[in-house]
Amino acid sequence: MRLLCRRLRCISSFTVPLASRHSRIVEMRAGLPHSPAQELRLFRPGKNYKMHTFTLETKQRPSGSLLRQALLAFLMLLGALTGEAALAQTARPIQIWPTIPFVRGKDLCQYQENYAKTKNEQSKDMLQSVVALIREGAKEAVAFGIVQAMDDMENANRAQANAGMGMDVLLEGSFKATLDAYYRDLQPGQRKIVFFNPMPLTQLVRGLRDQKRQGYLDDKLVRELYGIFWGTYSFAQDCNGQVLVTMHLEGKDGTTRSFQAQGLPQSVMQSVAGQVFDYFQKTKFPSKVVVGTRTLELLGAPSMPVAHTAGPAAAERACSNMNARLPTVAELEYLAALGDYNGGVSLRSDVWVLPGGMVYAPDLPNPSPVRSADEVRGPDLHFYCVR
Numbered sequence: 001m002r003l004l005c006r007r008l009r010c011i012s013s014f015t016v017p018l019a020s021r022h023s024r025i026v027e028m029r030a031g032l033p034h035s036p037a038q039e040l041r042l043f044r045p046g047k048n049y050k051m052h053t054f055t056l057e058t059k060q061r062p063s064g065s066l067l068r069q070a071l072l073a074f075l076m077l078l079g080a081l082t083g084e085a086a087l088a089q090t091a092r093p094i095q096i097w098p099t100i101p102f103v104r105g106k107d108l109c110q111y112q113e114n115y116a117k118t119k120n121e122q123s124k125d126m127l128q129s130v131v132a133l134i135r136e137g138a139k140e141a142v143a144f145g146i147v148q149a150m151d152d153m154e155n156a157n158r159a160q161a162n163a164g165m166g167m168d169v170l171l172e173g174s175f176k177a178t179l180d181a182y183y184r185d186l187q188p189g190q191r192k193i194v195f196f197n198p199m200p201l202t203q204l205v206r207g208l209r210d211q212k213r214q215g216y217l218d219d220k221l222v223r224e225l226y227g228i229f230w231g232t233y234s235f236a237q238d239c240n241g242q243v244l245v246t247m248h249l250e251g252k253d254g255t256t257r258s259f260q261a262q263g264l265p266q267s268v269m270q271s272v273a274g275q276v277f278d279y280f281q282k283t284k285f286p287s288k289v290v291v292g293t294r295t296l297e298l299l300g301a302p303s304m305p306v307a308h309t310a311g312p313a314a315a316e317r318a319c320s321n322m323n324a325r326l327p328t329v330a331e332l333e334y335l336a337a338l339g340d341y342n343g344g345v346s347l348r349s350d351v352w353v354l355p356g357g358m359v360y361a362p363d364l365p366n367p368s369p370v371r372s373a374d375e376v377r378g379p380d381l382h383f384y385c386v387r
Contacts, residue, residue, distance in 0.1 A: 094226035094280075095196035100175065100247070102168035105234035108244065171233060171245060171269055178273035188341040192280040198224045227251035236262055247272055281341040285384070289343040291334055298335075298345070299324050299385045306345070308380040312373050315353040319385035326355045327386045329370055336362075345384060351376050353383040 134140060176195065183191055197204065227250050236242040245268050249257040257279065261271035285300030301307030302318050309315040319325050327335065332352060338344025352360040354370065361369050361376050373381070 093190070093192050093194045095194055095224060096249075097225055097228040098195040098197045100168075100172040100229045100231060102171055102231045102233055104167070105232045105244075107235045108237035109235045109239040167233060167243075167265065168231075170265055171231065174266065174269040175247070175273050175276075178270045179277060182273060182277040186277075186281075186341055188281050190342070193276070196225060222252065225252070227255075241265075243268055245269065245272060247276070249276075283340055283343055283345060287343060289335070289338065291331060296327075296331060297324075297387045298343075299387055301384055306382055306384050309353060309383055311381065312353045312357045312359065315381065315383040316355065318383075322385050322387075324385035324387040326353055326383060329354060329360065331386065332360055350382045351380075353381050 133142075179193075229247055229249055231245060231247040233243045233245045236244050242263055243265050244260070244262045246258060246260045249259075259272050259275040259279070261268050261275070263271060283298065283305075285298055285305040288295050288297050290296075299319075299322055302322060307315075307318070309318070316326060332347070332354070335344035336347040340346045347360070347362045349363050354360055357373055359371055359373050359376050359381060361371055364371065364376070
């Protein structure tokens, strides 16, 4: 904080870093008791600047109490702008390193075959195969040779299937294509995750020409990224060609999220991509959404985003204990129109609690989906709280 007095004019300035791309001047009467001419001015420079100056202008040298009150007013304005900046930050998608390295894990199919039966049980199975061949007319030595050759061929085929470096490329490509398909089909208003390549395209082309994947990553490149995906895959224990895939998201702040699915190599990443899409795009609680000219905060229920309740009174008490309320009909319908992937909440076919003991039943539109709780018996009532 700086204090500058010249003649009968004193200026106290508070300068803070606050990212914003708007340019405007806001003047607010601070309501301070000592002088009617006091003003708290907030000057927000152009988009090329990231420093914002709050100026208190008085006709006399401000006292300590005056400065404390000015600082309080400044903090109130700062809180409002910080909220605005937080909302703006959500509009920028997080950037992920474009290469997803995969580590091959244990072959659960081979493990299951080797350890699901004891050696005595395996010997009995092989003996039964030999006896069956002998009964068909094969000589003992030939029968043993046939069984051994079949076992060796199966082991060779599995070794060939496990060889090579193509599985990680297949899983990565399938994941990215499916994730993009989700965005094309569902078309959320804001994409919250993208794969960002900070390297020159010429370097990427050289690597692809040499059949190499992007692998080099230094500190300068990491600065532009939120984190990286990496994964593991193992052949499933049921030995039907499926793989068990686990993908991990490691953020720069140390946070980790994991997603897992099992299926055929060409389709397993559809499930993983769906989990990732839901995690990033689905409405989070708490969150904020603009409704008309005001901002509505979605708090969810006390223990989960959307909760069940036996009656409207219990839902209203729960929201009241959170210093919140149930959404109105207009708010409920608007949030339903936004949907789960645009900051809203889909209604589906559930019955939702409204203020005043009323409920909203989407499947009963005539004459109105707004009904008393007594008219809708049977299904559980759903609710979430807003503020």
